Amino acid sequence: MEETTKRELVLHVNGERRSIVTRQAETLLFVLRDGLGLTGAKPGCLNGDCGACTVLVDGTPIKSCMMLAIETVGKEITSIEGLDDAPIQHAFVRHFAFQCGYCTPGFIMNAHALIERHPNADEATIQEWLESNICRCTSYQEIEAAVKEVLEAKKAKPTDP
Amino acid sequence: MAVGKSIIRKEAWDKVTGRAKYTNDFKEQGMLHASLVTSPYAHARILSLEARRALAAPGVHAVVTGEGLPLTGEDMRDRPPIAVDKVRYYGEVVAVVVADTLAQAEQAARLVRVVYEPLPAVGSPREALKEGAPLLHEHLDRYEKNKTTHPEPGTNVAHRTKIRKGNIEQGFAESDVIVETSVSFAPSDHIAMETRCATAEIWPDGTIHISASSQSPFMIKKLLHTYFGEETGKVIVHTPLVGGAYGGKAPVQLELLAYLASKAVGGRKVSVWNSREHDMVTSPVHIGLEATVKIGATKEGLFKAMEILFLFDGGAYSDKAIDVSRAAAVDCTGPYHVENVFCDSLCVYTNRPYATPFRSFGHCEQAFAVERAIDELARTLQLDPWEVRRKNAIRPGHTTPTQVRLTKSNVGNISACLDRLRELMRWDEWQRVEVDAYTVRAKGISSGWKTSTIDTDASSGVILTFNSDGSVNVISGVVEIGTGTKTVLAQIVAERLKMDVDCVHVKMDIDTQTTPEHWKTVASRGTFMAGRAALAAADDAIRQLKDIAACVLRASPDDLEVGFGRVFLRDDPAIFLPIKDIAYGYKFPNGNAIGGQVIGRGRYILRHLTPLDPETGAGKPGPEWGVCAEGVEIEFNRRDYTYRIVKAYAVIDAGKVLNPKAALGQAMGAMSMGLSFSSREGFLFDNEQRVLNPQLRTYRPIRFGEHPEYIVEFVETPQIDAPYGARGIGEHGLIGMPAALANALSLAAGVPLNELPLVPELIWRTQKGDSYGSV
Structure with a gap:
């Protein structure tokens, strides 16, 4: 060989x-x-x-x-090492959106890109993006809360790039 | 101060920045890699194994096979670490190839030629118990076992637990109605996102360094001694953060392979890391079950007797499946007062992947069987299923199936949980509504309880060391598997020392040489046992701080208090010493010193636990019973048999909630796991008992967007012995979910659904009868 x-x-x-x-x-x-x-x-x-x-x-x-x-x-x-204090990282911490933390970098990168690409994402878009990652510790409700909070905050500040 | 607050977990920022490290993240130049050669048959004789070509492949150092190795197993030693002569399940390890790189090891593993002679495979417990069924273990009588394991040689029964309480015949004689329900489900899997991993290295002085993604680092030490005669003091196990465990990382398997592989290459460091496929079938799985429950009751719905037969599918080797089958037996009735109980719980050998603990440890399985039967009883008697449960709810003064008398402290308040659940779910408003021609909404409920069936001498230790700035380090043997227990320990220490929790640091990694032992990070006993040890350690530290301060302040230690970073005079807090000035001893102005570093030591061992009587089951298996009442609301489509889980409810008696958000997370995560298991998870086997879906594409856990709305509340009935009264809460969320989901769907579809997973095809098949055959 x-x-x-x-x-x-x-x-x-x-x-x-x-x-x-x-x-x-x-x-x-x-x-x-x-x-x-x-x-x-x-x-x-x-x-x-x-x-x-x-x-x-x-x-x-x-x-x-x-x-x-x-x-x-x-x-x-x-x-994930290249993210610099992104809002989604803070939201994950605030909402207890992880436990063992193993799926977290992947989830955060996916959610971060979703927020960047689709700041006005509706329910269907959020699901379509985030269903590609598996989390086995949380109920996903915590992750949903974290992502939606960042999306809402972004909408509240439309002048942000 | 710190207890009762949603303190952010200590390792939170490591985890959201990618800096948190797990076993397989630690790489070293020169580390060798192993690949497992596994059996394509579930039951076969190994006629020959030829490794010559694999050994000649590039980068290969060794091919390890099973000859001459001791049998392993915690309760009964029935499992060769590497199969010899015979394989007993699909995916069983037959050889381990060690090479410079993982790619080389994998390529060479394909060159190992094994010739098998297939044998008839046993596919389910009932099949295994049939007259003339093939025997998995011909020499069951010769296996070494502990005193509490009762195999039945000449059969496939690895262990039988008998529960005999009251008089079962009399109980049924006093009953107006008797219902019998049978349930079943195949083995499934834990699916921790981090697959299991272990490395081993043997140093020239004979010390063995293991790194493992494990819930049982201290057990690894012990077992390397038991199996291979290694001195426990020379085995050092390192466990960093663990990426999900759920019971699946309690058994010791890959660690043994890594040790054997390292031995085969002169002690060099070898990594054994599971592929997802191996992690699902080669490593131990979630147990399967076939059960029959017979309940006798008065026409008012009062339970008079329960006769229960659990046939657990322990798979090819007994591992901890024996313990799981025992745990289900000791709590077999659920949280109900039943005077006459007869239960046989068998751990049965089959040619399936072997089973080990799964979050709830036999209790979601027990609850699925009994709670389905209770709903059938309620239907038969035309009673409200909630009423039946409430009427029979167990209370202090009653006894458990193993005849432990319950007190206000050792059992939670199931009645309070049920009452609150009824309000939360608006149970009385409706239980089944037809929304339109095809859509039905329905609710189902379940109760649950659990004690921890663990070793009667399980213990836990905590060490607190002080830093020169007055802050504290907590060193505990609890593994951080995601439950946040170490953060809760910091809260407990902060509370007792009346200190800011930010000044309490936690050592996350375990090193068995420097960390005091915590038996195993299992059984929802981390907060209880390590919490008690942490309190003892804090008290020990307080004594030392007071002793030093007493000398300096010229006051009796009895007159001093510790708190807010100071040791002060109770009578006049203005007279004080900062902890930072005495944490390393106190130095007088003239240079003289007293004290030295303050080191708090604490330990806790479970008390008054006893093994079960082999004939009656009488005995005390665990310290307390936590209880829960849970419900599920579903929307079912009668046309295509699909359904959506709309809401999931849990009311859990937490004793005392130490960290509200963390507690919610534990409950909701467990509920999610229970719903995933019962709605869509399970191994599919072909006729030869090969697993057809060992991948996350074909074995599909619940995903984002499929989750219901979770509604969780806690009741607080303190367990007097526990730190601040807290009961275990990591598992209860799961216990009621399978039964509640099945009860809701049975009501919606109008047929009893007694199998898992509850996929649309199962509902369709059950409703149409078997005449439609398979799709």
Whole structure:
């Protein structure tokens, strides 16, 4: 059996230029975690089912277990470590929207992108976005409260970018 | 001060910023990785295992197989850590491949050639108990076991618990009506979002360093001694934050594989990390059940007798399934006064993944069976199901099925819970309404109770160390699995020391060498046991602070108080010493010093617990019974048999709510898990007992948007022994959900629904009868 070929990739992660030598077949999730030490994105199923590994690629939430690292060259990657005091982080804390915390980075990244992309999201849009992540500890009601609070706050300040 | 407030969990910001670390987040250069080779058959003889090609693959260091390994098991040692000669469930480990990288280990694992001879597989407890059923364990009589385990050699019965209270014949003779209900559900899974993970490394001096995503780090130490003769003092287990557990991380499995793998590569560090598929079937699962409940009652609905048969599907190995089957038996009636009880609870071997604790530990299973029967009884007698429950509610002065006399302290107030539930649900207004030609709304309720069936000598310790700024560190063996218990411990310490909770720091990680033992983080006993230890440690620290201050202030320690960061004269608080000036001892102006660092020590051990009498079940299994009353409101579509869970209610006797938002979170999370389990979860097996849905795409837990509105309230009947009166609340939310959902749907569909999960196809099939066959 041949070793899979490795190559050097230059990725833009959380505003920094990071270079890494990795297998061409490696997923973004494993490059972030094992290559760059960004363990905030979590493996939960490696099959795109649970959403725990969600990061943003050019602002779009992506399950990083389903994307090859090589596909993200030239794109802007934001992981949970790249969020800087985002309102959704505060809302999650205030509403007790997590317990064990394992699904939290993925949920927060997805919710953050939802809020950025659809500040006027209706119930159906919120569900469509957030049903792609599984939380096993909370009842989702806490997460719903956190997301809606941030959306409401954003609506109350329409001049914000 | 701190108790009763919604204090934000101490590790909150670590968790929302991605900085919180779990076992598999700790990577090291040079760490080796393991991949598991598992059985594609549920029951088969292993004819040969050929690892030559795997060993020759790039990066591979070892292939570990099962020859010569001791049998394992906490109650009965029936499980080889790696199968030899025979596999007994689909997904059982037959070899472990160790390589430089995970990818290499996985590739090489595919090269291990195993030849099997399939055997007939046993698919359910009733099948396993049939005359002539294939035996899973031919040598059941030879297994080492503890004194409380009673297997029946020559059968597939791993353990039988007998409960005999009163006179069952007389009870039925005094009954006007007798109803019998049978229920069943297949094994399912915990689905913690963090799959199980363990690493092991053996140092040249013989110390064994294990890191594990576990609820039982201290048990790992003990079991490495029991199984492999390792000195417990040389086993050091590290457990960081755990990404969900729900009972599934109480058993010890991957830790043994990591240890064996490390041994095979000269002690190098090896990581064993479950794929989701292995985590679902190879590691232990949530137990299945087949049960029959017979209730005798007067025509007014007063219970006279209950005869209960629990056949738990323990799977291929007994692990903690024996304990789960016992826990269901000790509380078999639910929170009702029943004078005549006859219960047999069997833990049965089948060729299915082996079972282990699941949040509520046998009680949502028990409640599903009994509460379905109570609704059937109410229907038969044309009585209000709420009335029947209220009329039979257990009270202080009554005895439990294992004949423990209840007091105002050791049981919660089920009547109060039921009364409040009735108001919250507007029970009297309607229970079933037809909204339009196809839509029916219906409500269902259930009661629940639980004591913790745990080791009679389970104990917990807490150490408090002081910092030079007067703040305190809490060191406890409770694992932070998401329940927030360590934050509650900080609240308890802050309250007793009359200190700002921000000045109480918590050590989150467990290191069994420096952390005092907490038996296992299970059974809703963290706040109770570790809380008591924390109070004792705080008192110990207060004594030390007073002793030092007494010397400096020239006053008797009896005249001093500790609080607000000071030790002060009770009589004149203006005379005081700041704690920071004495936390490390006191230094007099001339340089002389007294005291030294203040270190509070506290411990707690459960009291007066006894094993059950093997013939009658009499005995005290746990310290107290928490109770709950729960309800579900659904909207059912009679045309396509789909339904929506509209509202879910719980009223739980919390004793005392220590952290309101955290308590709500525990209750709602448990309810969500119960609704998910009962509405859509369960393994699907083919005829050979292979699991068909070991993935989150085909085994689909509840998702965002499918959640109902949750309405939770607490009743507070203090348990006098517990810290500030608090009862365990981490599990009760789950107990009533399956039964309440089934009761609501049975009422809506007009047929008794006694199986789980309650998917539309099941409702359709039940209503139409079996004539339509399968879809």
